[in-house]
Amino acid sequence: MGDNNPLQQSSDDPPPKLLPTNHSYTRLLMDEAHTEGGHGGRDTTLARFRHAYWTPQGTKLAKSVKTNCRLCKIRDPQLLTQEMGKLPKGRLTPALPFSQIVLDLFGPFLVRGEVQKCTTGKAWGVIFTDLASRAVHIEAVFDYDTSSFILALRRFTNMRGWPSVIHSDPGSQLTHAEKELKML
Missing domain, CATH: 3.30.420.10 (Ribonuclease H-like superfamily/Ribonuclease H)
Structure with a gap:
């Protein structure tokens, strides 16, 4: 019954590699996870990245990658907001x-x-x-x-x-x- 738990790491899988947060290689791997994930959101990017790697503040890095992705900016445009009128x-x-x-x-x-x-x-x-x-x-x-x-x-x-x-x-x-x- 406990053998087919998808969250439990099997003995065949190597443990995730620990990477520094502010390193350019870590950011490149997060970019790759974002691209392979079909330009999904922050959580999708982070989940794909954590299959093989781990970094402190991974959520913040995944959010940064999603925010700075050019394709995501084009695909999910920011709508204009109402400007407040001039006050007397x-x-x-x-x-x-x-x-x-x-x-x-x-x-x-x-x-x-x-x-x-x-x-x-x-x-x-x-x-x-x-x-x-x-x-x-x-x-x-x-x-x-x-x-x-x-x-x-x-x-x-x-x-x-x-x-x-x-x-x-x-x-x-x-x-x-x-x-x-x-x-x-």
């Missing part, structure tokens, strides 16, 4: 809280009246986010127009101070508010 300067430089902000409107949400509980209406939120610390301030708006947004911006600036830079999406009420603020 306000995200990279320390600043006072809410001196550079990003804002956006979100919603609508159905809300009930405070006095008349049976009546419902729509409400939106304006989220003000600090670029440097990512702190958040939210104001409620009960109409989706320029004047309601300007009132929310006034409430924000009364509490947090006027920001030096404001980034926003090109929503119609936001662009109209920008025009009105520039006129003032």
Whole structure:
């Protein structure tokens, strides 16, 4: 039963030869094992090499051979990865809280009246986010127009101070508010 174990070394097989890791002959033998193995992966290369040889850090050497093989580079190309977009300067430089902000409107949400509980209406939120610390301030708006947004911006600036830079999406009420603020 124990005679046909494939992992057990038979008496006919010579023991593997110990080779130095950083020698050029060791690397050539690992290259040969990689080529004879059909340009397989790191484990396939190492297994073929260890039939007759042994070296400390063989896994690292097999990985190096696989990485530097020209045919493997052509056959297994590295795919391009997504590049991260450019960050605004306000995200990279320390600043006072809410001196550079990003804002956006979100919603609508159905809300009930405070006095008349049976009546419902729509409400939106304006989220003000600090670029440097990512702190958040939210104001409620009960109409989706320029004047309601300007009132929310006034409430924000009364509490947090006027920001030096404001980034926003090109929503119609936001662009109209920008025009009105520039006129003032």
